[in-house]
Amino acid sequence: MLKRFIYSREGILSLIVLALFLGVGMISPAFISLPNSISIFNDTSILIMLSLGQMLVILTRCIDLSVAANVAFTGMVVAMTNQYFPQLSMAILIVLALALGALLGAINGLFVWLLKVPSIVITLGTMSIYRGCTFLLSDGAWVNSHQMSPSFIALPRFEILSVPVLSWIAVVAIIIVFWAMKYSVWGRNFYSAGGNPTAAFYSGVNVGKVQFYAFLVSGTLSGLCGYLWVSRFAVAYVDVANGFELQVVAACVIGGISIVGGVGTVVGCVVGALFIGVVNNALPIIGVSPFWQMAISGLVIVIAVIANASSDKDKARIILRKPNESDDSVQAPSH
C-alpha cells in the first residue's frame, strides 16, 4: 500500500514537497518549526479549498476561470453587509457567502449543462461579469478593517489547538471531499463522467448534471473563500484575488489532475497546492525575489506535463510472448 503510494504520482510529488520543505529548513531551521509549518498551511488553505472545487470541474472535462472573481464579489458583498449591518451574526454572513458563491457557480453550471456552452467560454465571460459587479457594487471603494466588526475579522484567526480556524476549515473541506470522492456515488460520478462521457451516459449517469454539480461545488467553496479572504486580509476591494484562478488551475495540474478529465485525486490536488504554498513561503527565506514565484510554478507545470506525457509514450500492446512465459499457459499473452 505504502509502496504503491510512493511510486504513484502523488507519492513522488509529496516527496518532492517534503524534500523542498526540509531543504529550505537546512538553510533556515526556523522554516520547518511547527509554528511556521502551521503558518505555511494556513497561508495555503484558501488555495487548497479553491483547488478542491477546481479539481471536480477539471475532472469533468471543464474549467472554471471565474473562481477568483467569485471570491472578490462574494467577499465584497459579505464585507459590505457586515459594514452596514454589523449586528448580523457571523453564522448568517457565512451562510450568505456560501449561498452567493453557490449561486454564482450554479450560473456557470447551468450554462454548461443546459446550453452545452464550452466552460472556458462561459467562465471567461462570468469572470469579467462577477468582477465587474464587484466594481459596480462598491463603486470602486474599499472596505477597510475599521469598517468591519471585530468578530468578522477574528473568526478565521481564532486558534483551536494552536491551529487557526482558517486551517481547520481547509482540513474539514479536504476530509469531506476525500470521503465523497471515494465513497459516494455522487463523487465517483465525476470520474466516470469525465473519463468516458459516452460510457457514463450508457451507465445511466447524467453527464451534464455532474458538470453542474462540479461548478456548484467550485462556486460554493469560492464563496466561502470570499469571506475568508477579506476577513484574513481585513480588507475588501475590487482587485481581491486578481489572477488567482491561474494559481488554482496550476495547483491542480501540478497535483496530477488530468486536464482532459477523469484522472486526479484529492491527495494530488492538496499536495499540488502545498507545493505552491511552500515555494511561495520559501523564496523570501532563501533570498530569491518573490517575482520568481510565477516563473517557478510555471516551470513546474511544464515539467509535470512533460513527465506525464513521456510516461504515456510507447504503451503498445504486447503481442510477442515473453521468453520466460511457458508455452502451454492457458492465457494467451494479449489479444
Add this chain to the structure above:
Amino acid sequence: MNDAIFSLKKVSKVFPGVKALDEVDLHLYPGQVTALIGENGAGKSTLVKTMTGIYQPDGGEIIFDGKPVYFHSPHDSHALGITAIHQETVLFDDLTVAENIFLGNYPMKKGPMTKFSIDWPTMVARSQEILSSINAHMDPNQILRELSIGQKHMVGIARALSVDAKVVILDEPTAALSHHEIHELYDLVNNLKQKGKAILFITHKFDEVFILADRYTVFRDGCFVGEGFIKDTNETQLVEMMVARSIDETYPKKTVEIGETLLEVSNLCHTTEFANISFSLKKGEILGVYGLVGSGRTEVMQALFGTARHVTGSIKMNGKEVTIHSPRDAIDHGIVYVPEERQKQGIVLELPIVQNVSLPQMERLTKHGQIDEENEMSLARQYCERLQVKASSWQEKVMNLSGGNQQKVVIAKWLATNPKVIILDEPTKGIDIGSKAAVHEFMSELVDSGLAVIMVSSELPEILGMSDRILVMNEGLIVGELAREEATPEKVVSLATGGTVTC
C-alpha cells in the same frame, strides 16, 4: 408467441434524412438465444440503442413482461434488467476493474450510511466472484487501461452480469476476441441461456448463428424481413433474406503475370510486437496476410509504413536497401498504407475531397510557394473518377459522403501518389456485401496495372479468394506461408490459432 419477455412492435426511429428503423418487430424469449442478422446499415446498432433507452423510439411500442414500457434514459431499461454489451467501448480506462463492473449500480454499505457510502470491499469481492464465474482471471483492483482488448471485453461481460439481468444484448461480441476467447464466450452464452436469460445475439458471422442461436430475426435497410427458428433454416436462406438476392461468393480474381521481386523484407523485429518477419512481394501479386486480431499483422504493416518505432531489420525496394522512419519515407519509396480505421487515420473529414486527395503530395503541386489549384483539382478529378466516387462536387466535404465513398477517397488519395506497393488493412471491414465485390474487383485492377498489393484481412473467404500467396501470423510471428493452390480454410485457421499443418 405470448411467452416473449421483451418485444418490440412496429418500432420506428428517424434521424434527419434517414429512417434508421422502419416499423420493426423483435421478440426475445427467456432461455433462448435470438440472433439478429443484417448487413451493415440494417439498423442493428440503432435497435440496440432503442432497446437500452439511449435512443427514444419515434413510433411503435416496447413491451416488457406483457406491459408496455417507455425508456426515457438508459437508467430506465437498466432498472428493468435489460443489459447490453455494446459494440463500441463503454468502459472507463482510468477506473479499476471492479468499479467498471459496478458503475451505476454500486454495492452500498449496510446501516445508516447505506444511501451514501460505497462498500468497496464488497465490490471487489463480488467482482472477483463474477470474473471467476466467467473464467476471466484478473485483479479487480487493476486499472482498466493496463488490460488487453480481450480482457476489457470480459470486464464488459462481467458488467452485464453484475445486475440480475433478464435480457442480455450482445452486439457483435466476438469482433475483437481471439479464437480461444470466442469459445469461452460461447460457453458463457450457453450458461446464461440455462439460467433463463433472454439473449439477443448480434453478429455478422453465420457459423456463430448456427452454433449459438435458437431463433433468428433478419433486418434489411432498417426494415424487418423475417424471423423463425434456426433449425428450420440454412445459411443460403439467411443470406438471401439479408441481401434480398442470392449471391454466389466468387471472387473476381484475375490471372495476372507475376513480375520481378519488388519488396523484400528480412528479419524485421520489434521489441514487443513482432519478430523475424521476412517475406517478399512481387509485381502483380496479391499477398494475403491472415491472423487473428492481435496477431501483430497491423503492427508489421505500420512498421513498413514508418509509423512504428524501435524496428530493426532490412527493407529492400527493387533490390535496394531503403530506410523507412516516417510515412513520408514510405510514400517516397512508393509504399502506401490504407488503414483499417479510415475515419481516424485515413481521412480529414472536415476537408473537401480535392484537398484530401492532394494531401500527401502538396509539395509536388506547389509552384513558387503557392499551391496550383488547377493541378490539384485535375489530380483529384482523375483519381476520383477512376474510382467512381459519388459526390455532388469534388469540393464536397468528405464528412458528407457515405462510408463506402469515404473509403474510395482514401484509396484515390494513395493511388494519386503513384505507388508501387499498396497495403490494404481490412479493406472490406464495415462494408456491405455489394460494395465488397467492388473493392475486390478493384484490387484485381490494381495488380493488373503493375502494382503489388498486400491485403491484411481477418475474413478467411476473402484471403483465400483473392490472394496469390498467404502469410499467416500468430503472436507476432509468421507461422506459415501458403501458395494459393495449397491453402485451405482448415490449414490457414489451424496455423493462425497456433496449431501446425498436418494435412
